[in-house]
Amino acid sequence: MRFSASAPIYLQVMDHIKRAIVSGGLRPGERVESVRALAARYGINLNTMQRACAELEREGLIETRRGVGSFVTEDAARLAALRERLAAELTEEFLARMAALGFTRAETAARLEKEGEQ
Missing domain, CATH: 1.10.287 (Helix Hairpins)
Incomplete structure (x- = not known):
């Protein structure tokens, strides 16, 4: 993914993930990769990816289940x-x-x- 200098990277990553959710690339209830794996895939700092995931969780789009992982919300x-x-x-x-x-x-x-x- 190429990042623009016009917006913070974590916001760009969040937007990319939101579009994946809406387009069906990530389905409701589907397990999301670990923060570490996502950071490696996007080629970004782990802290930046943690911030993006925390914001997605705060928005209710990702739900973390302790000991199991994070999942796309099933809230239609x-x-x-x-x-x-x-x-x-x-x-x-x-x-x-x-x-x-x-x-x-x-x-x-x-x-x-x-x-x-x-």
């Missing part, structure tokens, strides 16, 4: 809310970028409709 409402939040963020970013190019919302909607037909 929480997962649906995450999916909606990520979709809203992408939509806002897209609309802002289209507006920066001079497109109105109506032109943007028409363009999306046209692209959807292809």
Whole structure:
């Protein structure tokens, strides 16, 4: 994974894991790799990975079971809310970028409709 200098690494890792959860790369109830294994996979400092995992746990997306490991939450409402939040963020970013190019919302909607037909 390539990291941007524009945001803290732990936030970028969290975003990557959230997208994996929403897209099905990590399924509800699935065991998450250890913090050490994740740090090695992402090529980051162990403390940075611990912070990312702690925040994901605080958000209720990962649940740690003592002596067993960490798992993706099975809370369907929480997962649906995450999916909606990520979709809203992408939509806002897209609309802002289209507006920066001079497109109105109506032109943007028409363009999306046209692209959807292809």
